[in-house]
Amino acid sequence: MGEFWTRKYAPKSTAQIIGQDSGINLLKNFVNNFPRKKACLLYGPPGCGKTSSAIAIATELGLELVELNASDFRNAAGINSIVGAASKQMSLLFKGKIILVDEIDGIAGRQDRGGVQALIKLLSESAFPIIVTANDPFASKFSKLRKSCQMIQFEELKYDTVVKVLREICTKEGITFDKEGLEGLARRADGDVRGAIIDLFILTRIDNKLSKDELEILSDRRHVVGLIDGITRILKTKEVAIALSALNNVSENIDEVLLWIDENMPKEYKKAEDLARAYEALSKAAVFKGRIRRRQHWRFLVYVNALLTVGISLAKDEKYNHVVKYDKPSRILKIWIYNRKNLIRKGIAEKLASVTHSSKKYAFKETVPYIQVIYRNNEKFRQELNESLELDDKEIEWLKGSPE
Ligand SMILES: Nc1ncnc2c1ncn2[C@@H]1O[C@H](COP(=O)(O)OP(=O)(O)OP(=O)(O)O)[C@@H](O)[C@H]1O
Numbered sequence: 555m556g557e558f559w560t561r562k563y564a565p566k567s568t569a570q571i572i573g574q575d576s577g578i579n580l581l582k583n584f585v586n587n588f589p590r591k592k593a594c595l596l597y598g599p600p601g602c603g604k605t606s607s608a609i610a611i612a613t614e615l616g617l618e619l620v621e622l623n624a625s626d627f628r629n630a631a632g633i634n635s636i637v638g639a640a641s642k643q644m645s646l647l648f649k650g651k652i653i654l655v656d657e658i659d660g661i662a663g664r665q666d667r668g669g670v671q672a673l674i675k676l677l678s679e680s681a682f683p684i685i686v687t688a689n690d691p692f693a694s695k696f697s698k699l700r701k702s703c704q705m706i707q708f709e710e711l712k713y714d715t716v717v718k719v720l721r722e723i724c725t726k727e728g729i730t731f732d733k734e735g736l737e738g739l740a741r742r743a744d745g746d747v748r749g750a751i752i753d754l755f756i757l758t759r760i761d762n763k764l765s766k767d768e769l770e771i772l773s774d775r776r777h778v779v780g781l782i783d784g785i786t787r788i789l790k791t792k793e794v795a796i797a798l799s800a801l802n803n804v805s806e807n808i809d810e811v812l813l814w815i816d817e818n819m820p821k822e823y824k825k826a827e828d829l830a831r832a833y834e835a836l837s838k839a840a841v842f843k844g845r846i847r848r849r850q851h852w853r854f855l856v857y858v859n860a861l862l863t864v865g866i867s868l869a870k871d872e873k874y875n876h877v878v879k880y881d882k883p884s885r886i887l888k889i890w891i892y893n894r895k896n897l898i899r900k901g902i903a904e905k906l907a908s909v910t911h912s913s914k915k916y917a918f919k920e921t922v923p924y925i926q927v928i929y930r931n932n933e934k935f936r937q938e939l940n941e942s943l944e945l946d947d948k949e950i951e952w953l954k955g956s957p958e
Pocket residue numbers: 559560561563564565570571572573574598599600601602603604605606607657688689711719747748751
């Protein structure tokens with residue numbers, strides 16, 4: 555779906571790739587001067603046009619684009635039939651190809667897994683130019699590879715480039731947009747055009763329009779990535795040091811982290827005992843969190859952090875090796891918001907029950923709504939109640955505002 559637009563609006567030629575002039579020039583030179591260098595390595599952040607450029611240049615030059623991935627390197631015979639031998643280039647029946655080895659970031663350092671060594675061997679034998687792409691080619695496992703390739707950097711796309719791409723799509727799709735909406739979307743993308751296009755697609759499904767309001771629906775990409783990274787560390791590791799620092803870069807409020815862990819923990823922890831221990835840590839964290847709120851006792855934050863990180867990490871007997879896709883909390887969020895609202899009402903009811911000598915349940919159901927009406931309309935009563943019940947800000951806010 556979203557992928558559909560990124561394909562529909564994929565650059566058809568190198569001229570349509572915006573903001574990468576220097577990279578495109580180097581790429582053209584590389585192909586034209588082949589075999590001076592056997593391979594080039596396009597590197598740069600996600601969604602900046604690396605794969606698109608490889609496809610576009612092959613199309614432009616009328617060459618067949620053959621894509622290889624890491625596991626292909628293991629099969630020598632198969633590989634040879636694709637990349638050919640250097641001599642074949644002389645043949646009259648020679649049909650030109652470009653070999654693309656896309657996204658090597660995850661490739662193994664070891665040859666027996668179809669790793670970097672095998673790729674380097676392939677580069678030296680190929681009769682065709684090879685384009686390799688990576689987000690981060692500076693990992694140590696790539697040090698030899700870097701020497702065999704011409705390194706070509708692709709820039710993180712500038713904000714106004716992203717705006718330009720989005721505006722064009724809006725126009726072609728007949729989408730109404732305002733400046734703020736378009737710019738907000740581009741800013742969120744962080745240079746990732748692909749991400750921005752997918753967001754645009756999702757946001758305009760309902761009424762074919764993009765405005766600032768629609769943006770609120772999207773949670774900040776970076777924010778979500780940070781949270782997923784944090785909980786992945788917690789759930790995957792059993793090392794105290796790694797767990798303890800897992801939330802360091804997650805500046806978000808603890809309530810949100812609690813929700814995320816609550817949502818994803820059962821996906822990772824499959825043994826009942828692990829899950830039980832983990833939930834114990836989680837619920838203790840929630841209790842301390844509540845005490846912070848009620849008593850403004852910030853010292854408890856240390857416990858909350860320890861319980862959420864190490865407490866949950868060490869709740870498992872051993873690490874799980876399965877691959878799990880973590881996701882943002884959905885259904886739970888609504889229940890939680892509802893409970894939180896009630897929590898304030900419950901707190902007020904408790905206080906009322908003690909001064910009116912009635913049951914908490916009665917105060918919750920009967921007294922609070924009654925009190926609330928007077929509270930909203932009578933300044934003097936408001937002040938008296940604030941003092942006699944020692945109401946905190948949240949409770950005052952709730953009494954004043956909650957429409958019930
Ligand atoms: N420089 C650009 N100019 C125009 N459109 C772009 C550009 N970069 C990316 N896009 C759009 O984003 C989509 C994805 O780009 P592409 O697949 O080339 O990114 P990439 O650099 O290979 O990213 P990754 O590192 O994630 O593989 C393209 O189909 C195109 O619609």
